[in-house]
Ligand code: FES
């Protein structure tokens with residue numbers, strides 16, 4: 001039995017300890033907003049926050065996630081500045097990569113409320129978008145900076 | 153708020169009891185207008201045609217028969233209806249169409265599907281007519297209630313208003329009456345100059361769900377009691393199972409069954425991870441078949457050899473040989489392009505539940521009819537007992553438009569074997585190894601220039617596999633020539649008096665498929681690279697040279713002028729930056745692009761900026777057109793710099809995004825899109841942005857370094 005703290009809810013999951021967190025979240029907890037894209041840390045579709053850091057959930061085992069605070073796209077408030085900016089700029093196309101993109105961008109802004117283009121390149125280049133929405137992602141991150149709570 | 157009907161797990165739990173009677177994606181209607189719920193129950197909705205359903209609560213449900221894979225059809229197609237129906241946009245709900253002849257493609261024969269950049273073109277009349285018909289019926293209903301002349305009734309923002317008295321009834325209030333009205337035979341569509349919706353930016357209806365992680369893709373579908381399967385497929389195309397030892401696989405906790413199906417061996421488990429571990433533990437011996445020795449290098453030599461012989465003539469005029477023999481200058485080149493995987497972000501998947509008397513399928517597909525028919529064939533059930541739910545597609549690019557329905561067949565077969573709902577998931581490795589690639593293409597091209605530097609002869613020979621041969625789309629082969637192998641080359645618009653394009657069909661074996669922009673994805677690279685070579689050989693400016701050769705094509709000329717002006721052609725923004733230009737027509741639209749690149753001393757190519765001009769006739773949702781151009785340019789750059797599927801010992805060498813790389817944020821150029829105002833009928837938008845980008849970049853590299861890129865990916 002693994003205990004997980006996801007989106008401020010406690011879960012007890014009957015699962016082998018080495019199952020990747022991604023599949024526990026998707027298959028066992030049925031929080032399907034977090035996506036599978038590669039399984040090898042090459043695409044970022046599975047990005048969640050673990051203790052506030054953006055992490056690839058395909059690379060973290062259920063065991064390693066125990067006792068940590070996990071946030072998925074479903075747990076990010078709908079009025080979060082990043083989500084609002086994404087909606088304002090109509091960023092998604094197929095939309096499949098965007099839960100990961102949004103989690104990655106939110107972690108970037110939490111750390112650096114006013115990122116430059118090269119900060120964005122650095123933070124976001126692990127997240128693939130096959131629909132090529134990168135220009136809008138960049139623009140939306142800049143939009144979000146304007147409404148991010150400053151300081152703290 | 154507008155809503156897209158979308159089956160999420162939580163919704164499902166609320167409606168789960170309906171499963172026995174067939175779970176329909178549209179069963180759950182979130183956000184019904186408060187306070188009107190009771191009335192709604194009593195009055196049946198008004199259903200003027202297959203695309204529109206108006207409820208007594210004023211909601212207008214639009215049934216969309218095109219798959220939403222990012223191209224924006226869940227917004228742009230409703231806009232066509234909204235223009236004529238004058239509905240209140242905030243009351244719209246979107247529902248994916250079931251499989252039914254009413255939803256067949258208007259240009260493809262009896263097939264329901266999405267592709268070929270045809271979604272707007274093929275519904276442009278149909279959906280406006282559907283909207284106008286519904287509006288007229290509502291006007292007639294109101295006129296009847298008020299006992300006035302229907303000519304004095306008009307629709308506005310979800311209401312019918314009487315001109316004389318200003319009386320007003322909402323669509324919902326007219327539902328009951330309208331249901332009795334005989335649909336008019338003819339309706340008059342609006343004069344485009346009166347358009348209020350078409351041609352103006354509309355926010356995408358699917359954005360909020362996609363941002364909040366609520367959009368349900370095929371891979372997200374959950375059905376009670378469902379098991380997950382992964383399939384061990386032959387390591388070589390055409391290989392067959394010789395023997396299976398599933399002992400170790402079955403020892404993996406969670407593994408429930410191992411079943412042999414047409415495509416290989418399926419490992420079925422409680423969850424994906426167990427299935428995947430089970431597949432790793434599975435021991436399969438394969439009969440590798442005839443492609444066991446397939447090797448990219450050897451295949452290349454075979455293509456070179458084939459190119460020495462004339463092929464079937466796809467297009468011809470004048471006498472090329474004579475023209476080349478007497479030309480002042482001859483130029484010859486070879487252009488090579490590799491197999492490419494589509495690699496949509498969401499790996500392929502399908503959920504199927506086969507019961508003795510019914511079959512239900514949930515998947516993100518571009519080809520509903522073939523999928524449904526495959527299930528009919530496998531289960532022996534009549535078509536009406538097979539229900540297919542189209543989910544969101546996490547990218548398609550053609551990969552989900554397959555005539556043989558292979559990813560649906562697998563799920564149906566496994567479900568039949570284990571008698572449970574089954575979700576088959578492809579891993580990224582399965583996807584990259586899985587075939588159905590853009591065909592490899594080998595091109596030999598020659599031209600002769602006269603003393604003024606103008607081309608007098610042009611000869612293009614293409615060696616490549618046929619996409620449609622041996623598929624249900626074989627009728628696209630005309631006189632032995634697969635249109636999709638020569639499109640964009642045989643119909644080159646350049647004004648050259650003596651011309652020939654011929655085609656050598658390479659042996660089949662590796663499964664190939666249409667991939668975003670299909671044949672144009674390589675013919676444009678050849679045509680636009682080579683015409684650039686000719687311009688330089690003639691000592692002419694590449695933009696002016698193209699312009700001259702397009703004298704009979706005013707739309708293309710005007711587009712070249714637009715892109716040249718917007719890109720400030722001839723004046724790159726920095727000293728170390730160089731420009732390249734390309735223009736290409738495909739899918740009924742014209743696209744011109746100027747790429748600005750720099751090349752480092754070490755040979756690293758950076759694309760800084762792309763200016764893109766599009767003439768796609770009338771626009772529907774301009775912001776979506778811009779988004780599709782951005783998308784296509786990124787897609788084309790990925791192919792230009794990285795994309796390549798190669799073979800060694802019959803096996804695909806690449807396996808995941810680590811070795812089948814794609815463009816990332818740090819390489820993203822600034823893209824500027826300019827839409828040419830036009831009153832021509834709408835053209836396609838999803839694909840035509842792809843073809844010009846690789847040659848535009850290659851031409852810029854030549855401008856920078858004098859090195860001609862004739863092979864993709866560029867290295
Ligand atoms: S699925 Fe985890 S990084 Fe791609």
Ligand code: FES
Nearest residue numbers: 094095129130131
């Ligand atoms: S929007 Fe489709 S992969 Fe990013």
